[in-house]
Amino acid sequence: MPTPFKRDVKTRALYQEPAPHIDKDNPFQSMMERFDVAAELLELDTGLYDVLRSPSRIHITSIPVVMDDGRLRVFEGYRVIHSEVLGPSKGGIRFAPDVHVDEVKALAAWMTWKCAVVGVPFGGAKGGVTCDPSTMSAGEVERLTRRYTANLIDVFGPDKDIPAPDMNTNEQVMAWLLDTYSMHARRTETAVVTGKPLLIGGSEGRREATGRGVMTTTLAAMERLGMRASQATVAVQGFGNVGSVAAKLLREQGCKVVAVSDVSGGYYNADGIDIDAAAAYAAEHDRSLAGFDGAEPLTNEELLALDVDVLAPCAKENQITAENAGDVKAKIVAEGANGPTTPEADAILNENGVLVIPDILANAGGVTVSYFEWVQDRQGYFWSADRVNRRLDRMMRGAFNRVYDAAETYDTSMRIGAYVIAIEKVAGALKMRGIYA
């Protein structure tokens, strides 16, 4: 079995004096650590370095919402546009209690690199609102979404900035966003948002696209390592849009999915979990697996340390850390989530020969089908699920191979290989557009 790429250690701080303090839980710093390694490998011009590390614009907005009990509450919302160099900016919106501006900045930059890695003609953006939707009624979430959209009406637009779903947002939230934008525009503008319902211009395959990309890249990694899907065991952390679909599709490819989890904890069955039953259970229980009896309970920490072939973290940032990376026994880590592995954990996984399919590649299926959705909306011509999935698989395979080859060429990890491809592309476009003029 070939050894995964080893060299992934930053040796000197070329670009910043003094070297920045790295707060290991700050996603933007964690993104920058990887960016620095790739920039150094590319000997990136320091001026370009400064442009690429800085978000183009950060919008922060106060969102007053009348709650069901009549009280007025004010939520804080963000939209960070990291880059528009390759096209209109693109990226999801998340609603979560721990959303903060540094997280959204990191997620926006990851969108820029992700779009460049898979080759979709978008820049990067991300949005978020600090709120806990699990404690809010549908009416409260709708009012929050509509006010957030209205406050950012000049930011969004099919040729400017195009949102999509992320954690705790879904097709319904995208439908409210579309409707609010369209009310202000005085026309129905389907291409302003992706990940919306089929009935109002959504695409076949978008809901499953991120999990599908995780499946495709995992199979490509297995082939490179000489592993067979029919003999592989898998553990998936997070059972939302990304995790549940990745689990289902890997199961369909013959893998045995022995563990899944959500915030209620992990669920383990050595004979393989019935993913359809787990998904049906979660759908009936307010999205939660709590009480699912097709498996034994285990903690999320225990799930990460299971003796499986593939570990797919599909929940949130900073799950594989310096503290637990040494316990990871999987041969492949497929990052369905954004930023699930800290830089310190990366070094440990690399040292232990684990092949990490980085987030900006593994979870890029979502934005790829979002691109297809945007194209279809603009053409007013809609594709079959089969066409969407074939094109998605082709793009994800192509991107996987380019990243794998870049990692070999630079004798580095797939993560740094992916950053190298992305930075080269965005920096090349910047130069071509004459940023220095």
Ligand SMILES: NC(=O)C1=CN([C@@H]2O[C@H](COP(=O)(O)OP(=O)(O)OC[C@H]3O[C@@H](n4cnc5c(N)ncnc54)[C@H](OP(=O)(O)O)[C@@H]3O)[C@@H](O)[C@H]2O)C=CC1
């Ligand atoms: N949706 C998309 O198209 C894309 C999403 N991503 C990324 O994938 C990740 C998941 O997004 P998505 O599936 O859309 O989000 P969802 O909100 O649909 O699902 C998130 C899942 O993670 C679980 N979870 C949250 N915290 C933990 C934890 N500490 N331990 C275990 N499970 C946890 C949630 O559990 P519970 O439901 O119980 O809260 C839920 O099952 C995020 O990082 C997102 O940025 C990346 C690309 C595209």
Ligand SMILES: O=C(O)CCC(=O)C(=O)O
């Ligand atoms: O589909 C999109 O436009 C973006 C999805 C997203 O937010 C992500 O890839 O992290």
